[in-house]
Amino acid sequence: MNVLILAELADGSIKKNTQEAIFYGAQVAAQAGGSATVLAIGEALEGELARAGNFGAAKVLYVKKGENSMAYARVVTEVVKSTGATVVVAAKSALADAVLARAAAALKAGFAGNVTALPDTSAGFTVTRSIFSGKAFAQTTITTPVRLLAIKKNVIEVVPTQETASVETLTVDTSAEDGTARVVSVEKASGAVSLPEADIVVSGGRGMKGPEHWQPLLDLADALGAATACSKPVSDLDWRPHHEHVGQTGVKVAPNLYIACGISGAIQHLAGVNSSKVIVVINKDPEAPFFKAADYGIVGDVFEVLPKLTAAVKAL
Amino acid sequence: MKILVCISSVPDTTARIAFEEGNTRLAKAGIQYIIGPYDDYALARAVELKETLGGTVTVLNVGQADAEPQIRKALAIGADDAVRIDAEPSDSYFVASEIAAYARDKGFDLILMGRETTDYNSGVVHGMVGEMLGIPSFSPVMELNLDGNKVLISKEIEGGKEKLETSLPVVLGCQEPIAEWKIPSMRGIMGARTKPLAVVAPSSEALTDISSYALPPAKGAVKMIPAEEAGSLIRLLQTEAKVL
Ligand SMILES: Cc1cc2nc3c(=O)[nH]c(=O)nc-3n(C[C@H](O)[C@H](O)[C@H](O)COP(=O)(O)OP(=O)(O)OC[C@H]3O[C@@H](n4cnc5c(N)ncnc54)[C@H](O)[C@@H]3O)c2cc1C
Numbered sequence: 001m002n003v004l005i006l007a008e009l010a011d012g013s014i015k016k017n018t019q020e021a022i023f024y025g026a027q028v029a030a031q032a033g034g035s036a037t038v039l040a041i042g043e044a045l046e047g048e049l050a051r052a053g054n055f056g057a058a059k060v061l062y063v064k065k066g067e068n069s070m071a072y073a074r075v076v077t078e079v080v081k082s083t084g085a086t087v088v089v090a091a092k093s094a095l096a097d098a099v100l101a102r103a104a105a106a107l108k109a110g111f112a113g114n115v116t117a118l119p120d121t122s123a124g125f126t127v128t129r130s131i132f133s134g135k136a137f138a139q140t141t142i143t144t145p146v147r148l149l150a151i152k153k154n155v156i157e158v159v160p161t162q163e164t165a166s167v168e169t170l171t172v173d174t175s176a177e178d179g180t181a182r183v184v185s186v187e188k189a190s191g192a193v194s195l196p197e198a199d200i201v202v203s204g205g206r207g208m209k210g211p212e213h214w215q216p217l218l219d220l221a222d223a224l225g226a227a228t229a230c231s232k233p234v235s236d237l238d239w240r241p242h243h244e245h246v247g248q249t250g251v252k253v254a255p256n257l258y259i260a261c262g263i264s265g266a267i268q269h270l271a272g273v274n275s276s277k278v279i280v281v282i283n284k285d286p287e288a289p290f291f292k293a294a295d296y297g298i299v300g301d302v303f304e305v306l307p308k309l310t311a312a313v314k315a316l
Numbered sequence: 317m318k319i320l321v322c323i324s325s326v327p328d329t330t331a332r333i334a335f336e337e338g339n340t341r342l343a344k345a346g347i348q349y350i351i352g353p354y355d356d357y358a359l360a361r362a363v364e365l366k367e368t369l370g371g372t373v374t375v376l377n378v379g380q381a382d383a384e385p386q387i388r389k390a391l392a393i394g395a396d397d398a399v400r401i402d403a404e405p406s407d408s409y410f411v412a413s414e415i416a417a418y419a420r421d422k423g424f425d426l427i428l429m430g431r432e433t434t435d436y437n438s439g440v441v442h443g444m445v446g447e448m449l450g451i452p453s454f455s456p457v458m459e460l461n462l463d464g465n466k467v468l469i470s471k472e473i474e475g476g477k478e479k480l481e482t483s484l485p486v487v488l489g490c491q492e493p494i495a496e497w498k499i500p501s502m503r504g505i506m507g508a509r510t511k512p513l514a515v516v517a518p519s520s521e522a523l524t525d526i527s528s529y530a531l532p533p534a535k536g537a538v539k540m541i542p543a544e545e546a547g548s549l550i551r552l553l554q555t556e557a558k559v560l
């Protein structure tokens with residue numbers, strides 16, 4: 001079973017979630033006696049792509065171009081046909097969803113999203129998917145010869161090696177797709193830790209009282225090297241930017257550690273964070289529903305607790 | 317302007333999820349169904365565009381008869397007519413094929429969907445429909461404005477947003493704050509009863525099968541730390557939980 005893994009690059013480097021996808025893909029290939037090939041699209045730093053071998057890929061196919069999802073999907077479709085790959089894996093993201101969706105339609109291939117474990121290939125090809133925003137799982141069998149998977153974060157423990165992959169540059173004609181959209185402007189927070197990729201997330205709710213009171217939370221995030229997030233009312237009120245809002249209608253995160261500060265724990269909020277490994281809740285109300293979903297809890301005022309946590313992290 | 321809005325019918329976001337018949341089926345009893353929250357934003361923007369530019373809004377659902385209250389609600393919010401493809405929507409490719417088959421020869425300028433359904437959270441039907449119809453697709457879209465044939469959108473990207481210009485026809489997966497959810501008026505509800513709702517038989521096949529469902533394991537008890545000793549939490553996270 002030959003596996004193709006779609007790599008996303010950020011600032012020329014292989015993204016963390018992609019590293020996990022490569023490792024996952026290599027395990028699938030090994031399980032069925034095939035090889036794992038990475039398809040990287042974008043601008044990669046010199047020497048970076050060979051590093052895909054650290055995560056188990058034998059080979060990298062490199063297409064140097066932008067991230068228009070229509071063009072990307074065309075490349076994937078062509079490469080699946082030319083390499084005879086029967087499994088395509090990507091780390092779930094808006095880009096991966098768009099690319100896999102179009103490739104699935106072009107290849108008439110079955111798709112499963114939010115995959116949380118290696119496939120069972122003993123009879124057919126069956127994966128476990130997280131559904132209802134983490135509230136349940138579905139065993140899903142893909143019945144087509146080519147299967148496309150978007151995997152969730154933190155589903156497999158990555159054990160890197162020193163191996164390197166061979167890199168081959170490809171050209172695929174995507175002139176028909178390149179012109180479909182023109183980028184007018186991009187607004188992007190610079191230097192911030194990426195929320196979907198972060199291992200630690202510090203998140204604030206309405207209990208933070210207002211945007212001018214965010215500093216203690218930012219200090220803790222900074223000390224931990226964590227990404228920052230917020231509840232929906234906080235972004236609705238414009239206290240924090242929309243792309244920070246987590247939950248049913250926001251970003252879904254699955255970090256190792258999620259620290260909730262002044263968030264009540266509404267079911268729609270939990271839907272975006274319940275796949276976190278460890279949840280810490282800080283709330284002044286001992287009856288806050290979030291404590292039921294927490295691993296560690298502190299009943300107290302966030303403005304007193306946060307500086308203590310930051311000091312303890314700095315003392316490590 | 318001819319707009320198609322694709323809506324899913326999903327359990328209310330506060331619904332307690334459970335399964336029955338040996339974990340092979342969702343236990344639907346007691347669950348309140350709603351228009352997919354993201355699809356509701358798409359519908360609201362479609363109705364706004366119709367109000368300013370003229371034209372028609374058609375709503376489409378791939379679902380069984382129990383989705384009809386949600387379809388009627390969409391008509392009450394301002395869609396002109398509706399179509400229900402009579403099938404269980406269990407596979408993304410199947411749903412997309414049905415939507416594409418319906419839309420193919422109807423000349424829709426805009427096909428609006430939600431960013432994802434809140435039951436399966438796939439976020440792929442818009443891309444599939446775009447590819448099947450040979451037109452561009454974008455998601456998640458937070459702003460949508462039209463200027464003749466020009467389509468101006470703002471799309472959420474990791475850590476920010478990107479403004480794009482593309483052209484009609486196009487498929488978009490929508491999310492807030494593209495529009496405010498609309499609540500049907502009394503007049504809208506009365507009018508919706510007589511608006512056309514066609515029921516069409518499906519014509520494609522599913523590429524995936526769900527064999528069983530499961531619930532996540534129950535969470536262990538929460539460990540409480542006194543606020544005065546908050547700092548000791550950090551040591552526990554390092555030595556006990558091993559996440560630092
Ligand atoms: C369809 C739908 C979708 C939704 N999607 C989302 C979503 O994606 N994400 C989301 O977050 N919400 C979502 N919501 C909203 C959700 O229902 C809640 O309203 C929201 O999560 C509450 O946000 P909050 O916890 O910040 O505020 P609140 O519920 O107001 O809670 C504030 C908390 O702060 C505590 N507090 C106050 N002061 C302090 C202090 N000094 N120190 C410590 N604690 C303090 C309070 O005890 C309280 O528990 C959705 C709702 C609907 C209907």
Ligand SMILES: Nc1ncnc2c1ncn2[C@@H]1O[C@H](COP(=O)(O)O)[C@@H](O)[C@H]1O
Binds near residue numbers: 442
């Ligand atoms: N059964 C359905 N009927 C009509 N539209 C649907 C259906 N399922 C999904 N969609 C549309 O496709 C979008 C993306 O769905 P999904 O890819 O399933 O997450 C949804 O937000 C809807 O707008």
